[in-house]
């Protein structure tokens with residue numbers, strides 16, 4: 001049986017840049033984008049073209065590079081209230097970015113529509129539909145359903161109505177966001193499954209976008225994949241606002257090496273993951289996390305004498321994978337805990 005390909009959507013350059021202490025220059029962004037394309041990431045979200053000049057420049061410069069199969073995405077909000085989509089500067093900036101994909105974020109939680117946008121529930125649905133319809137004339141549209149899981153819990157009928165509005169306007173992806181990062185894996189699976197069923201009359205695919213506030217962003221992403229999502233959004237090393245996003249390093253490694261029946265990076269090897277992780281830390285001027293799963297310096301470091309003795313005989317005694325599969329290496333540490341084997 002062929003493995004099911006799960007597409008990887010990287011938002012290091014947009015959501016990742018919201019992380020405390022992270023600031024990418026234009027050149028940093030271009031370097032990261034090129035590196036992500038080299039390892040076979042499917043989608044790269046470059047930024048928010050209305051928000052700053054640097055992001056506008058990024059979209060202008062990145063067009064000059066051949067990124068192979070990787071598609072660049074511009075990110076932006078639905079049109080403003082009481083304005084036509086085509087007259088909205090945000091919509092115009094998205095089109096002017098000239099990307100093959102536009103990721104449109106909209107409110108799916110009734111509370112956010114009325115309290116944050118201060119529009120009626122009907123107008124919010126219209127804002128989503130009209131924005132998606134306008135953008136779909138220029139690019140493929142991914143609809144990012146902000147606060148989808150909280151919105152669904154508060155008002156399931158309305159949350160689904162917002163998705164239907166985007167889908168009937170021509171958006172081809174429904175990306176379900178756990179924006180506040182508070183949802184548990186079983187709930188992610190249940191709600192994703194429900195959304196899929198509720199939109200079964202549309203030709204759309206599902207994505208998942210998780211934040212890590214409950215330290216479950218990776219587990220939640222995998223749960224959504226099991227429920228039928230075929231795109232996972234996240235950042236390299238999980239960098240991002242508050243507690244960060246789903247760490248795509250762990251998402252990719254778990255999907256490709258642990259879970260049965262899934263593939264990522266369309267044939268590219270995972271062996272560049274360790275190098276990619278360190279490249280992003282260095283570019284972001286952040287410290288490596290030694291204990292980071294799969295790619296951290298300590299992920300395959302062995303210190304206790306008994307472990308070292310066993311690992312020298314058979315590596316799988318204390319290693320869940322062969323470290324070289326993700327480009328990492330085993331380290332034997334010398335300490336007062338060492339036995340005769342180290």
Ligand SMILES: [Zn+2]
Nearest residue numbers: 015179209211
């Ligand atoms: Zn996010």
